[in-house]
Amino acid sequence: MAASSVLSSTSNFSEPVTDSLKGRVALVTGGSRGIGKAIALELARNGATVTFTYNSNLAKAEEVAAEIRTMDVECLMAQGDVARKEDARRVVSSTLEQFKRIDILVNNAGITRDHTLRKMTDEEWESAISVNLHGTYYCTTAALPAMTEQKYGRIINIASIVGQTGAFGQANYAASKGGIIAFTKCIALEYARDNITANTVAPGYTGTEMVEAMPADVLEKICAKIPLRRLAKPEEVAKAVLFLARDGDYITGTTINVNGGLLMF
């Protein structure tokens, strides 16, 4: 299989802007690149007001903000390291100051720091857990009081197939993503009475910069094991998020797998 046939991060969505999320305010962490960018654009394309965050790459974030503004929806771009609780809380409070509510929270920001346990440093363990798991906790707990007051909230946490299967050389990442899946179920149980749902989207291998940087032969071997024989497009992960945010009123505590059939259960 040619490498180009398994790479698929280029946006190919040309659907018209709809207003199905008009009046809803969304916060997407790590919305400046990859999957988070596709999610921010998909929610905006459907009429949501969107705050998205970035950590270090201002230029990429500005590109996303410019694209959202062409859709004639309001948008706030916010810098913040989700692993720092004060940053996470500031991003949520800026959203509330500007837009007065927060309906949809997508905890997407995530990193890998791969090494086998024999070689993994404490710093690598801690940074993956801090960004992926602590970041999800900080943003969620910052947003929950407003959602509780509104009696409405849709929390969607981006985990990974690796949080379900484990992966060689990714103990820190797998633990953080497995933790997100369990954390999400607890939110679902504790906040159902407030009309707040919490679900996880677990992507498989997805064509973002990180994955596309892998050697072509490695990617081909990975794709050979995927029943659909290709990587996910970020936009395909975003579609699952849109479904939960817009149509998932009676879905809570579950995980939607977007993995091309790589893991079925």
Ligand code: NDP
């Ligand atoms: P990318 O590396 O392409 O993008 C990561 C995004 O997160 C960027 O916007 C980045 O901002 C932001 N970010 C990184 N660190 C922080 C931080 N400390 N605080 C706030 N924002 C941060 O990642 P992907 O799009 O590939 O992945 C997105 C999510 O999907 C992650 O949670 C990842 O674990 C998950 N996932 C990805 C898969 C894949 O195959 N790509 C598969 C399964 C799950 P900046 O550029 O400014 O640093």
